[in-house]
Amino acid sequence: MIEALIFDMDGVLIDSMHLHAMAWKTAFMEEGISIDERDIFALEGENDTGIVKRVLVINGNNSIDMETILTSVPAKKHQLFDRNSVTLFDGVDDILRQIKGKFKLAVVSGSDRKIVEMMMEKYFPGIFDVVVSGDDTEYGKPAPDPYNKAVEMLGISKDNCIVVENATLGVESANNAGIFTVGLPTYLTRKELEHADIVLHDHEELFRLIELLMRMFPGT
Structure with missing residues:
Protein backbone atom coordinates (compact mmCIF):
# COMPACT_ATOMS: atom_id res chain seq x y z
CA MET A 1 0.00 0.00 0.00
CA SER A 16 14.12 27.27 -9.80
CA MET A 17 17.40 25.60 -10.70
CA HIS A 18 18.48 28.54 -12.87
CA LEU A 19 18.63 30.68 -9.71
CA HIS A 20 20.74 28.14 -7.86
CA ALA A 21 23.05 27.81 -10.87
CA MET A 22 23.44 31.60 -11.14
CA ALA A 23 24.45 31.86 -7.48
CA TRP A 24 26.97 29.05 -7.77
CA LYS A 25 28.45 30.36 -11.01
CA THR A 26 28.97 33.79 -9.43
CA ALA A 27 30.48 32.40 -6.23
CA PHE A 28 32.96 30.18 -8.07
CA MET A 29 33.79 32.90 -10.59
CA GLU A 30 34.80 35.18 -7.72
CA GLU A 31 37.33 32.52 -6.77
CA GLY A 32 38.62 32.14 -10.33
CA ILE A 33 36.73 28.94 -11.20
CA SER A 34 34.50 28.82 -14.26
CA ILE A 35 31.57 26.41 -14.23
CA ASP A 36 28.67 25.81 -16.57
CA GLU A 37 24.99 25.83 -15.61
CA ARG A 38 24.75 22.14 -16.43
CA ASP A 39 27.55 21.42 -13.95
CA ILE A 40 25.17 22.54 -11.22
CA PHE A 41 22.19 20.72 -12.75
CA ALA A 42 24.26 17.53 -12.65
CA LEU A 43 24.99 18.09 -8.94
CA GLU A 44 21.42 18.97 -8.02
CA GLY A 45 20.35 17.41 -4.74
CA GLU A 46 23.72 17.69 -3.03
CA ASN A 47 23.90 20.05 -0.09
CA ASP A 48 26.16 23.09 -0.38
CA THR A 49 29.22 21.42 1.15
CA GLY A 50 28.92 18.48 -1.20
CA ILE A 51 28.64 20.72 -4.27
CA VAL A 52 31.76 22.69 -3.37
CA LYS A 53 33.76 19.52 -2.77
CA ARG A 54 32.69 18.01 -6.08
CA VAL A 55 33.35 21.15 -8.13
CA LEU A 56 36.81 21.59 -6.62
CA VAL A 57 37.66 17.95 -7.35
CA ILE A 58 36.37 18.22 -10.94
CA ASN A 59 38.47 21.35 -11.48
CA GLY A 60 41.50 19.88 -9.73
CA ASN A 61 41.68 22.91 -7.48
CA ASN A 62 42.78 22.37 -3.89
CA SER A 63 43.91 25.92 -3.19
CA ILE A 64 40.46 27.47 -2.76
CA ASP A 65 39.15 27.88 0.77
CA MET A 66 35.84 26.00 0.84
CA GLU A 67 34.51 28.18 3.64
CA THR A 68 34.84 31.30 1.49
CA ILE A 69 32.45 29.87 -1.09
CA LEU A 70 30.17 28.28 1.48
CA THR A 71 29.83 31.63 3.22
CA SER A 72 29.03 33.60 0.06
CA VAL A 73 26.61 31.23 -1.69
CA PRO A 74 23.64 31.35 0.73
CA ALA A 75 23.46 35.14 0.61
CA LYS A 76 23.60 35.09 -3.18
CA LYS A 77 20.83 32.50 -3.36
CA HIS A 78 18.61 34.36 -0.92
CA GLN A 79 18.99 37.60 -2.87
CA LEU A 80 18.11 35.84 -6.13
CA PHE A 81 15.09 34.09 -4.65
CA ASP A 82 13.92 37.31 -3.02
CA ARG A 83 14.21 39.35 -6.23
CA ASN A 84 13.02 36.82 -8.78
CA SER A 85 9.70 35.07 -9.24
Missing part, protein backbone atom coordinates in the same frame (compact mmCIF):
# COMPACT_ATOMS: atom_id res chain seq x y z
CA ILE A 2 1.30 3.45 -0.89
CA GLU A 3 0.88 5.81 2.05
CA ALA A 4 3.32 8.63 1.28
CA LEU A 5 4.66 10.58 -1.67
CA ILE A 6 8.03 12.28 -1.25
CA PHE A 7 9.02 15.05 -3.65
CA ASP A 8 12.26 16.79 -4.44
CA MET A 9 11.61 20.55 -4.54
CA ASP A 10 13.76 22.27 -7.18
CA GLY A 11 12.95 20.86 -10.59
CA VAL A 12 9.96 18.80 -9.44
CA LEU A 13 7.68 21.29 -7.73
CA ILE A 14 9.25 24.62 -8.69
CA ASP A 15 11.24 25.73 -11.74
CA VAL A 86 9.86 31.32 -8.99
CA THR A 87 7.45 29.49 -11.26
CA LEU A 88 5.53 26.41 -10.19
CA PHE A 89 5.41 23.73 -12.82
CA ASP A 90 1.96 23.75 -14.42
CA GLY A 91 -0.52 21.61 -12.53
CA VAL A 92 1.63 21.05 -9.44
CA ASP A 93 -0.52 23.15 -7.11
CA ASP A 94 -3.73 21.46 -8.26
CA ILE A 95 -2.44 17.90 -7.89
CA LEU A 96 -0.99 18.55 -4.44
CA ARG A 97 -4.29 19.93 -3.22
CA GLN A 98 -6.08 16.89 -4.66
CA ILE A 99 -3.87 14.41 -2.82
CA LYS A 100 -3.55 16.33 0.46
CA GLY A 101 -5.14 14.11 3.10
CA LYS A 102 -5.13 11.08 0.83
CA PHE A 103 -1.38 10.49 1.17
CA LYS A 104 1.21 11.76 3.59
CA LEU A 105 3.35 14.29 1.74
CA ALA A 106 7.01 15.15 2.19
CA VAL A 107 9.64 17.35 0.56
CA VAL A 108 13.31 16.37 0.54
CA SER A 109 15.51 19.13 -0.84
CA GLY A 110 19.23 19.81 -1.02
CA SER A 111 18.56 23.55 -0.69
CA ASP A 112 19.30 25.28 2.59
CA ARG A 113 16.51 25.50 5.13
CA LYS A 114 15.88 29.24 4.75
CA ILE A 115 15.11 28.87 1.04
CA VAL A 116 13.06 25.70 1.53
CA GLU A 117 10.98 27.35 4.24
CA MET A 118 10.56 30.45 2.06
CA MET A 119 9.21 28.34 -0.81
CA MET A 120 6.98 26.23 1.44
CA GLU A 121 5.42 29.30 3.08
CA LYS A 122 4.95 31.16 -0.20
CA TYR A 123 3.68 28.41 -2.47
CA PHE A 124 2.68 25.37 -0.38
CA PRO A 125 1.36 26.53 3.01
CA GLY A 126 -0.09 23.64 4.99
CA ILE A 127 0.51 21.09 2.23
CA PHE A 128 3.49 19.04 3.41
CA ASP A 129 3.61 16.90 6.53
CA VAL A 130 7.40 16.62 6.51
CA VAL A 131 10.09 18.92 5.11
CA VAL A 132 13.79 17.97 4.98
CA SER A 133 16.32 20.56 3.79
CA GLY A 134 19.98 20.32 2.91
CA ASP A 135 20.82 21.56 6.41
CA ASP A 136 19.02 18.73 8.17
CA THR A 137 21.47 15.87 7.57
CA GLU A 138 25.25 15.75 7.75
CA TYR A 139 25.44 13.99 4.41
CA GLY A 140 23.29 15.12 1.50
CA LYS A 141 22.24 13.34 -1.65
CA PRO A 142 23.46 10.88 -3.00
CA ALA A 143 23.78 9.54 0.54
CA PRO A 144 20.54 7.94 1.74
CA ASP A 145 20.39 10.16 4.84
CA PRO A 146 17.90 12.80 3.57
CA TYR A 147 15.34 10.22 2.47
CA ASN A 148 15.91 8.05 5.52
CA LYS A 149 15.20 11.10 7.69
CA ALA A 150 11.98 11.86 5.80
CA VAL A 151 10.72 8.30 6.18
CA GLU A 152 11.59 8.33 9.87
CA MET A 153 9.67 11.59 10.32
CA LEU A 154 6.71 10.24 8.36
CA GLY A 155 6.65 7.21 10.63
CA ILE A 156 5.85 4.66 7.94
CA SER A 157 7.65 1.87 6.11
CA LYS A 158 9.89 2.64 3.14
CA ASP A 159 7.90 0.04 1.23
CA ASN A 160 4.88 2.33 1.47
CA CYS A 161 6.60 5.39 -0.01
CA ILE A 162 7.32 6.69 -3.50
CA VAL A 163 9.96 9.32 -4.27
CA VAL A 164 9.72 11.73 -7.22
CA GLU A 165 13.16 13.00 -8.30
CA ASN A 166 14.51 14.95 -11.25
CA ALA A 167 18.22 14.72 -10.42
CA THR A 168 20.78 11.96 -10.84
CA LEU A 169 22.11 12.34 -7.30
CA GLY A 170 18.57 12.45 -5.95
CA VAL A 171 17.69 9.20 -7.69
CA GLU A 172 20.85 7.65 -6.28
CA SER A 173 19.96 8.89 -2.80
CA ALA A 174 16.48 7.37 -2.93
CA ASN A 175 17.91 4.14 -4.35
CA ASN A 176 20.45 4.00 -1.53
CA ALA A 177 17.60 4.47 0.94
CA GLY A 178 15.73 1.57 -0.67
CA ILE A 179 12.68 3.57 -1.75
CA PHE A 180 10.84 3.17 -5.06
CA THR A 181 11.84 6.12 -7.22
CA VAL A 182 10.13 7.91 -10.11
CA GLY A 183 12.46 9.86 -12.39
CA LEU A 184 11.11 13.13 -13.81
CA PRO A 185 13.32 14.79 -16.47
CA THR A 186 13.12 18.56 -16.25
CA TYR A 187 16.72 19.76 -16.52
CA LEU A 188 18.35 16.44 -17.34
CA THR A 189 17.57 13.79 -19.95
CA ARG A 190 15.65 10.57 -19.38
CA LYS A 191 18.90 8.70 -19.97
CA GLU A 192 20.55 10.54 -17.08
CA LEU A 193 17.77 9.32 -14.78
CA GLU A 194 17.87 5.72 -15.99
CA HIS A 195 18.58 4.31 -12.52
CA ALA A 196 15.17 5.35 -11.25
CA ASP A 197 12.66 2.50 -10.98
CA ILE A 198 10.60 4.19 -13.68
CA VAL A 199 11.38 7.27 -15.76
CA LEU A 200 8.51 9.44 -16.96
CA HIS A 201 8.45 11.92 -19.84
CA ASP A 202 6.99 15.00 -18.15
CA HIS A 203 4.76 16.37 -15.40
CA GLU A 204 1.59 15.39 -17.23
CA GLU A 205 2.65 11.76 -17.03
CA LEU A 206 3.46 12.23 -13.35
CA PHE A 207 -0.02 13.58 -12.68
CA ARG A 208 -1.58 10.60 -14.46
CA LEU A 209 0.51 8.28 -12.28
CA ILE A 210 -0.63 10.04 -9.11
CA GLU A 211 -4.26 9.87 -10.23
CA LEU A 212 -3.78 6.13 -10.80
CA LEU A 213 -2.37 5.77 -7.29
CA MET A 214 -5.43 7.57 -5.88
CA ARG A 215 -7.69 5.04 -7.63
CA MET A 216 -5.58 2.10 -6.48
CA PHE A 217 -5.39 3.22 -2.85
CA PRO A 218 -8.62 5.15 -2.20
CA GLY A 219 -8.61 4.39 1.49
CA THR A 220 -5.08 5.59 2.20
Whole structure:
Protein backbone atom coordinates (compact mmCIF):
# COMPACT_ATOMS: atom_id res chain seq x y z
CA MET A 1 0.00 0.00 0.00
CA ILE A 2 1.30 3.45 -0.89
CA GLU A 3 0.88 5.81 2.05
CA ALA A 4 3.32 8.63 1.28
CA LEU A 5 4.66 10.58 -1.67
CA ILE A 6 8.03 12.28 -1.25
CA PHE A 7 9.02 15.05 -3.65
CA ASP A 8 12.26 16.79 -4.44
CA MET A 9 11.61 20.55 -4.54
CA ASP A 10 13.76 22.27 -7.18
CA GLY A 11 12.95 20.86 -10.59
CA VAL A 12 9.96 18.80 -9.44
CA LEU A 13 7.68 21.29 -7.73
CA ILE A 14 9.25 24.62 -8.69
CA ASP A 15 11.24 25.73 -11.74
CA SER A 16 14.12 27.27 -9.80
CA MET A 17 17.40 25.60 -10.70
CA HIS A 18 18.48 28.54 -12.87
CA LEU A 19 18.63 30.68 -9.71
CA HIS A 20 20.74 28.14 -7.86
CA ALA A 21 23.05 27.81 -10.87
CA MET A 22 23.44 31.60 -11.14
CA ALA A 23 24.45 31.86 -7.48
CA TRP A 24 26.97 29.05 -7.77
CA LYS A 25 28.45 30.36 -11.01
CA THR A 26 28.97 33.79 -9.43
CA ALA A 27 30.48 32.40 -6.23
CA PHE A 28 32.96 30.18 -8.07
CA MET A 29 33.79 32.90 -10.59
CA GLU A 30 34.80 35.18 -7.72
CA GLU A 31 37.33 32.52 -6.77
CA GLY A 32 38.62 32.14 -10.33
CA ILE A 33 36.73 28.94 -11.20
CA SER A 34 34.50 28.82 -14.26
CA ILE A 35 31.57 26.41 -14.23
CA ASP A 36 28.67 25.81 -16.57
CA GLU A 37 24.99 25.83 -15.61
CA ARG A 38 24.75 22.14 -16.43
CA ASP A 39 27.55 21.42 -13.95
CA ILE A 40 25.17 22.54 -11.22
CA PHE A 41 22.19 20.72 -12.75
CA ALA A 42 24.26 17.53 -12.65
CA LEU A 43 24.99 18.09 -8.94
CA GLU A 44 21.42 18.97 -8.02
CA GLY A 45 20.35 17.41 -4.74
CA GLU A 46 23.72 17.69 -3.03
CA ASN A 47 23.90 20.05 -0.09
CA ASP A 48 26.16 23.09 -0.38
CA THR A 49 29.22 21.42 1.15
CA GLY A 50 28.92 18.48 -1.20
CA ILE A 51 28.64 20.72 -4.27
CA VAL A 52 31.76 22.69 -3.37
CA LYS A 53 33.76 19.52 -2.77
CA ARG A 54 32.69 18.01 -6.08
CA VAL A 55 33.35 21.15 -8.13
CA LEU A 56 36.81 21.59 -6.62
CA VAL A 57 37.66 17.95 -7.35
CA ILE A 58 36.37 18.22 -10.94
CA ASN A 59 38.47 21.35 -11.48
CA GLY A 60 41.50 19.88 -9.73
CA ASN A 61 41.68 22.91 -7.48
CA ASN A 62 42.78 22.37 -3.89
CA SER A 63 43.91 25.92 -3.19
CA ILE A 64 40.46 27.47 -2.76
CA ASP A 65 39.15 27.88 0.77
CA MET A 66 35.84 26.00 0.84
CA GLU A 67 34.51 28.18 3.64
CA THR A 68 34.84 31.30 1.49
CA ILE A 69 32.45 29.87 -1.09
CA LEU A 70 30.17 28.28 1.48
CA THR A 71 29.83 31.63 3.22
CA SER A 72 29.03 33.60 0.06
CA VAL A 73 26.61 31.23 -1.69
CA PRO A 74 23.64 31.35 0.73
CA ALA A 75 23.46 35.14 0.61
CA LYS A 76 23.60 35.09 -3.18
CA LYS A 77 20.83 32.50 -3.36
CA HIS A 78 18.61 34.36 -0.92
CA GLN A 79 18.99 37.60 -2.87
CA LEU A 80 18.11 35.84 -6.13
CA PHE A 81 15.09 34.09 -4.65
CA ASP A 82 13.92 37.31 -3.02
CA ARG A 83 14.21 39.35 -6.23
CA ASN A 84 13.02 36.82 -8.78
CA SER A 85 9.70 35.07 -9.24
CA VAL A 86 9.86 31.32 -8.99
CA THR A 87 7.45 29.49 -11.26
CA LEU A 88 5.53 26.41 -10.19
CA PHE A 89 5.41 23.73 -12.82
CA ASP A 90 1.96 23.75 -14.42
CA GLY A 91 -0.52 21.61 -12.53
CA VAL A 92 1.63 21.05 -9.44
CA ASP A 93 -0.52 23.15 -7.11
CA ASP A 94 -3.73 21.46 -8.26
CA ILE A 95 -2.44 17.90 -7.89
CA LEU A 96 -0.99 18.55 -4.44
CA ARG A 97 -4.29 19.93 -3.22
CA GLN A 98 -6.08 16.89 -4.66
CA ILE A 99 -3.87 14.41 -2.82
CA LYS A 100 -3.55 16.33 0.46
CA GLY A 101 -5.14 14.11 3.10
CA LYS A 102 -5.13 11.08 0.83
CA PHE A 103 -1.38 10.49 1.17
CA LYS A 104 1.21 11.76 3.59
CA LEU A 105 3.35 14.29 1.74
CA ALA A 106 7.01 15.15 2.19
CA VAL A 107 9.64 17.35 0.56
CA VAL A 108 13.31 16.37 0.54
CA SER A 109 15.51 19.13 -0.84
CA GLY A 110 19.23 19.81 -1.02
CA SER A 111 18.56 23.55 -0.69
CA ASP A 112 19.30 25.28 2.59
CA ARG A 113 16.51 25.50 5.13
CA LYS A 114 15.88 29.24 4.75
CA ILE A 115 15.11 28.87 1.04
CA VAL A 116 13.06 25.70 1.53
CA GLU A 117 10.98 27.35 4.24
CA MET A 118 10.56 30.45 2.06
CA MET A 119 9.21 28.34 -0.81
CA MET A 120 6.98 26.23 1.44
CA GLU A 121 5.42 29.30 3.08
CA LYS A 122 4.95 31.16 -0.20
CA TYR A 123 3.68 28.41 -2.47
CA PHE A 124 2.68 25.37 -0.38
CA PRO A 125 1.36 26.53 3.01
CA GLY A 126 -0.09 23.64 4.99
CA ILE A 127 0.51 21.09 2.23
CA PHE A 128 3.49 19.04 3.41
CA ASP A 129 3.61 16.90 6.53
CA VAL A 130 7.40 16.62 6.51
CA VAL A 131 10.09 18.92 5.11
CA VAL A 132 13.79 17.97 4.98
CA SER A 133 16.32 20.56 3.79
CA GLY A 134 19.98 20.32 2.91
CA ASP A 135 20.82 21.56 6.41
CA ASP A 136 19.02 18.73 8.17
CA THR A 137 21.47 15.87 7.57
CA GLU A 138 25.25 15.75 7.75
CA TYR A 139 25.44 13.99 4.41
CA GLY A 140 23.29 15.12 1.50
CA LYS A 141 22.24 13.34 -1.65
CA PRO A 142 23.46 10.88 -3.00
CA ALA A 143 23.78 9.54 0.54
CA PRO A 144 20.54 7.94 1.74
CA ASP A 145 20.39 10.16 4.84
CA PRO A 146 17.90 12.80 3.57
CA TYR A 147 15.34 10.22 2.47
CA ASN A 148 15.91 8.05 5.52
CA LYS A 149 15.20 11.10 7.69
CA ALA A 150 11.98 11.86 5.80
CA VAL A 151 10.72 8.30 6.18
CA GLU A 152 11.59 8.33 9.87
CA MET A 153 9.67 11.59 10.32
CA LEU A 154 6.71 10.24 8.36
CA GLY A 155 6.65 7.21 10.63
CA ILE A 156 5.85 4.66 7.94
CA SER A 157 7.65 1.87 6.11
CA LYS A 158 9.89 2.64 3.14
CA ASP A 159 7.90 0.04 1.23
CA ASN A 160 4.88 2.33 1.47
CA CYS A 161 6.60 5.39 -0.01
CA ILE A 162 7.32 6.69 -3.50
CA VAL A 163 9.96 9.32 -4.27
CA VAL A 164 9.72 11.73 -7.22
CA GLU A 165 13.16 13.00 -8.30
CA ASN A 166 14.51 14.95 -11.25
CA ALA A 167 18.22 14.72 -10.42
CA THR A 168 20.78 11.96 -10.84
CA LEU A 169 22.11 12.34 -7.30
CA GLY A 170 18.57 12.45 -5.95
CA VAL A 171 17.69 9.20 -7.69
CA GLU A 172 20.85 7.65 -6.28
CA SER A 173 19.96 8.89 -2.80
CA ALA A 174 16.48 7.37 -2.93
CA ASN A 175 17.91 4.14 -4.35
CA ASN A 176 20.45 4.00 -1.53
CA ALA A 177 17.60 4.47 0.94
CA GLY A 178 15.73 1.57 -0.67
CA ILE A 179 12.68 3.57 -1.75
CA PHE A 180 10.84 3.17 -5.06
CA THR A 181 11.84 6.12 -7.22
CA VAL A 182 10.13 7.91 -10.11
CA GLY A 183 12.46 9.86 -12.39
CA LEU A 184 11.11 13.13 -13.81
CA PRO A 185 13.32 14.79 -16.47
CA THR A 186 13.12 18.56 -16.25
CA TYR A 187 16.72 19.76 -16.52
CA LEU A 188 18.35 16.44 -17.34
CA THR A 189 17.57 13.79 -19.95
CA ARG A 190 15.65 10.57 -19.38
CA LYS A 191 18.90 8.70 -19.97
CA GLU A 192 20.55 10.54 -17.08
CA LEU A 193 17.77 9.32 -14.78
CA GLU A 194 17.87 5.72 -15.99
CA HIS A 195 18.58 4.31 -12.52
CA ALA A 196 15.17 5.35 -11.25
CA ASP A 197 12.66 2.50 -10.98
CA ILE A 198 10.60 4.19 -13.68
CA VAL A 199 11.38 7.27 -15.76
CA LEU A 200 8.51 9.44 -16.96
CA HIS A 201 8.45 11.92 -19.84
CA ASP A 202 6.99 15.00 -18.15
CA HIS A 203 4.76 16.37 -15.40
CA GLU A 204 1.59 15.39 -17.23
CA GLU A 205 2.65 11.76 -17.03
CA LEU A 206 3.46 12.23 -13.35
CA PHE A 207 -0.02 13.58 -12.68
CA ARG A 208 -1.58 10.60 -14.46
CA LEU A 209 0.51 8.28 -12.28
CA ILE A 210 -0.63 10.04 -9.11
CA GLU A 211 -4.26 9.87 -10.23
CA LEU A 212 -3.78 6.13 -10.80
CA LEU A 213 -2.37 5.77 -7.29
CA MET A 214 -5.43 7.57 -5.88
CA ARG A 215 -7.69 5.04 -7.63
CA MET A 216 -5.58 2.10 -6.48
CA PHE A 217 -5.39 3.22 -2.85
CA PRO A 218 -8.62 5.15 -2.20
CA GLY A 219 -8.61 4.39 1.49
CA THR A 220 -5.08 5.59 2.20
